[in-house]
Amino acid sequence: MYTKEEKREIRIQFWDGFKRYSKKRGRKMTSWVLKGTQIKEAQLKFDLGENGAFVMLQIDSKFESKRNLVFKSFEKYKPVIMETCGDNLIWEQDYHIKGFKDVSLIYFHLKEASVFNKEEWEKYYEFLFEGMTKLEAAFLDVKEVVQSI
Structure with a gap:
């Protein structure tokens, strides 16, 4: 096992x-x-944690109704987004971030990825890079219409 400081250094x-x-x-x-x-409620994010690697469009708001409205706005353009991103994109209106809060996510997920598996880092880099390239392009395609909500 790694110490807290070793884990932090590996992540860096x-x-x-x-x-x-x-x-x-x-x-x-x-x-x-x-x-x-x-879009105040939307952020594009990379993550590599306990549950694998993620490239995501995270939608959150202190108001559940606003979060759901923004998610539904993106969902309205799902065919456009999926055309850019492909079938591996996952859509979850209600996703609970353990010990944190509920958000909506549109994301790519690479299961069983671990920051501590250094031999696979190149594979993770490629996943993150390719995923964000697609997700960002799809986001930019629909941003203006979603912004107008």
């Missing part, structure tokens, strides 16, 4: 490696839309 190494990978592929980490979606 992973994300630093992903930054270098992205730069090699022509994208600086600061060039992704991520939190700059211009």
